[in-house]
Structure formats: structure tokens, C-alpha cells
Amino acid sequence: MSESKLPVATIPALRFAFDRSLVIAFSCIILMLLGGALYSREFLSPEYLLQQLQISAFLGIIASGAMMVILIGHIDLSIPWTVTLGAMMATAVAGWFGETGNLLAIPVGVFCGAMVGLLNGLGVAYLRLPSMIFTLGMNAVVQGLMVLHTGGFAPQDHATDAMHFLAVGRPVFGIPNALLIWVVVGALTIFLLTRTAFGRRVYAVGNREAAAYLSGVNTNAVIIWCFVLSGAAAAFAGVLLAGYSTKAYQAMGDPYLLPAIAAVVLGGTNILGGRGNYLGTIAGVILITLLQSILAVMQMPEAGRQIIYGVVILAMLLAYGRGDIDRK
């Protein structure tokens, strides 16, 4: 087990430069852009690229949270309705409390997502239930809550001006705000993962929880915090998405589950936890957004889009995401 799988992995400086999955992912992005450019010149225009980055920001924020959970060897399948929850609660609070509501909208949306994450974390850490099944159940519960919330009476579903501004505004040199927010979230994630004790503990728990526990790490706290961050990130993305489309609606988070997990895994993060860096996730997010965009530009019908999408993810994973033959 202890023999290193990649010889370069032993030299820290080289590990970054030669991370195979990172290189492949970034070259795929360039290949896709070049392929798109052959189809239409528009693919290389700054306006198109900025727009793609703006759209990928939403996925990027969700993937940041999903990555924290995947790094500890778990998975968060409650993302779809947590996104919707964040959007719906933010807009509803704005409707209920008028002026103060407008101020409270975004924090309340994010807080609700964090609470879902807290429950997920408690279930996984203390009840020791498989995260896959527990978060799926939470997803169903949150869906039920949202049906109840929007049924019977109709809470406000329009985004506030602040949400709209954060999602589509471009005050600084024409750079979309959403992109700037992703940069901030990404920088925080990188800082958390590489420069803090918490980040070290995340990798330790992902590699072998028993060993981390015996080394004195409060593994349950690490698990709970990762799920809280994932829930908060998903809800925050939901708030921004509501701002982007000017309203919150049922099932708005559904198209984000597979892309978020795929982006993290395509970026070279081990789905069993313990290995992966954020640069890879950035590459994965941009890759997926570009793939979706190109399929949309080519006016591929939904059926073909789903098939190509699944096949491309599988093909890329088969190219570099394979497990080791490990039977010793």
C-alpha cells in the first residue's frame, strides 16, 4: 500500500506541475475551445468567454462545497433541493419583511442551506449512516418542505435587487460579479484546504478516518463542518441563481447535482476522499460548462445532449480517474 503510485508525488514541487488529471483537464478545455472555434469564431471572443465564466461561477460555488464533502470520502446528494431551498427562502424572506427583509434575504438563504448541511453532518457523523443514503433522504425532506412552503399560499419568488446585482452586475471593468464571487469563494476554499489545520484534517479524515481519530482529530466535527460548508455553498449558489433568473422556482437545483460531482471528480479529486486539489475542480467546472454550452450552441436535442454528456464524463474518467489495481 505504501509504495507511491506516482513517482513524482514524492517531490512536492513537481506534484503540482505534473498532476496528470490537471494537465488532461486543462488540455481538454483548450481542445474544446479550438474545436468550437472551428465551428464558429464566436467561441474565442472575450464576450463569450466571460459569459461562460459567469455561468460556470454558479456551478463553481456548488462544486466548492461538494468538493469538501467528497474530500472526506462522503457525498452530498441533497444539493439539488438545497439550491432550491436557498433561492426560495431568500426571496420569501424579502417578501415577508419588506426593507429589513431585503437585507436579510441573502444571509437567511445561506443559513437555511447551512442548517440542512448541519443535519446531514449530524446524521453522517453521529448516526454513522452512509452519506449517500442519508443525504438522499434529506433531499426528499427538503423537497417536501418546499412543496409545503410554496403550496397553499404564495410567498414572494422575485429576487431582490441585491441578488440580481450580485448575479448579473458588471461594475468592475466589465467582469461579471458572479465570477468575482466565485474567485472569492475559491480563494477561501484554497486557503482553508492548504493553509489551515482544518484543511489538513479534511485530507486526513478522507484518507483514513480511524487513523485521524487515533491521532486526536475530532473527526465528527470535521465531517459536520464539511457538510455545513457544502449546504451553505449550495444555498448561496441558489440565491445567486435566483438573482440570475430573477425568480426562484421548483426544482431549479435539479440540473446541478451530476455536473457538480462530475466537475469535482473530473478535476482529479478521488471520489473515495483524501486526494484532490481545488485547481482541478476549477478545470472540471469550466470543462463541464463549456461542454454544455457547445452542445447547446450546436442545437443538439435534449436526448443527444444527455447521451454525449454521460459518455464524455465516462470517457474522461476512464482516461485518468481509474482506481488502482490494489489487492495486496
Place this chain on the structure above:
Amino acid sequence: MNDLRHRIHHNGGLLAAIGLFIVMFIIYVSNHPVGLTAAVATTASNKAVLLALVAMAQTLPVLTRGLDLSVGMVFILANCLASVLVVGTIGEGFLGIAIVLGAGALAGFINGAIIVWGRLQPIITTLATGAVYYGIALYVRPGPGGDVQSDIADFATGQLFGVIPTALVVLLAIVLIVWLPYRNSVLGRAAYAVGSNEQAAYMSGVPVQRAKLLAYTLAGFLAAIGGLMLTFNTYSGEASAPIAGTYTLNSIAAVVIGGTSLFGGWGSAIGSIFGAFVLRTIEDLLFVFDLDPLWQPLFQGVVLLAAVSLGALRVLRIRNRLELFA
């Protein structure tokens, strides 16, 4: 005597699921305005058998310590294929059934092949292949519609001798023809061995790869039977992602309620059948007790979460904290 105690202990989850189902079904029937007639039983079993088949399908990968998040999509794919292929004369209908079942098995085999030879994780593999199967289903049937051979459909959703729901007989036949022989075959036992400890199984010469391949292939096959039965019930096909998602989620819950361990190596498809019956009866109870429809999704979600939380009882039995991390 010891043997009996051992057997009861070994099948505790299954017995609990059966008990729970019987209690709930009695409450359901006694509160039903009509009572237990052949028609009520047939309607109930027609619905329950769909989930039971998908839950059986989910059981097999779970036993090998895997998971198949594409069962719902294969179920929907079989539904769409059947609404195109199972038409015409009875003979053509049966040919169509064979093709649909073959397609389901092929979908399962592809899952297994990618997991075994491609060495990818089951979750991410089946999440991605699920997108592909859903795309194919959409391609086959872009909008809801289609038809199905009505003689076969009426027979499969009707009653035998005017009393016994045929769907239940089909389910029993599948248990007798598919599950029991599989359970007692070399590869079936190998699936259990792989689930409890893959490395030990490999070292003991258990055919690990073939066991996994067969488990995923059979899962696809069983999910396709479920899709066929759905077509016989609705007389049409629809590529609906929400339905697929619901069935995938409920199949996992049914597996857990039926006493199968999500950590592999322990449980049975028969438990999953009763787990599915329990879940379906809960839905029917909501109907009988006239719960506000707005509350139903929340109630179902909470019941689901509570059901899967039953697995937490394991924590109480643990003697050494380190066992928690296994």
C-alpha cells in the same frame, strides 16, 4: 433449536419488514371504504410490484458493496422501449418483451463492465450511465405516448382465476426462477463474499469480477422487468426524469427497510420486496386517511429518512469505537 435461533437472528431484518408490512396492510384494508376485494388487492399489488422489482434490482449491487444509481433510468428506458416494441400480435409482443429485457440486461452489463474493467466507482459510473440511458429513453420517446400489446398487458395486470393478482404471481415466479437459483449459485455466493470483504474473497479464489458483472447485469434485467410491468399498467411510455429519480431513491430505501446492509455482504432480495411493499402501503395509507396533498411529499420524505435512519441501530451494538470507521 439453536439452528432456529440462528435462522431468526440471520433474517431479523426480513422478518421485521414482513411484520411491519402486515400491520400496515391490515390498517390499510380495515380503513379502506370497500375493504379487501380482489380489485383492491390487484390495484395495490400492481403498484407495489413495480417498486418491488426495482428494489430487487438494487439489492444485487448493494450486496457486493456497490450501488446502482441508474436502476430508475433503466426502468424508464425499458418503459419507453416497451411502448414502442411490445405491440402488434401476441407473438410480436413476446419478441418485443425479449428485446426489452435484453436491453435492460445489456445496460446493466455496461455498468458492470465499466465498474469491473474500467475500475471506476459504482456511484459516479451509474450516475453517468444513468444520464446516457435517460438520453436513449428520450430519443426513443421524446413525448409521452405509445401503446402496448393489450392482451399481454391485460393478462399481466389482471387476476388469475379471478382472485390472485397476476403481478404477484409474476413476482413470485421471478423470485423462484431468478433470485433463488442466483442466491445458491457460485456467483451468487461470491457476491456476498465480495460484499463482506473483497480482498479476502479475492485471496480465497472467489471469482470477484464475474460476481460483480453478474450482479450489475441482473440488476439491469430486473429493472427492465419492472419497466415492462409499468408499461402494462399505463399502456404508454414516458421518459420522465422525476419518476426515474423517485424509483432510484425508493429502491435504496426499500433495500434498507428490507434488512440489507448498505455496507454489503448481508441481506436478501426478498427483504427488499417487503421493504418496497412497506413503502407503497405508506403511500396508500396517506390516501386512505385523506392527508392534505400538500403535506404528502414532506411526510413521505420524513418516513424515508426515518426508515434509512434505522440503520443507525448498528451504532448501539458496537463495542469498540474503531469499528465505527470500518
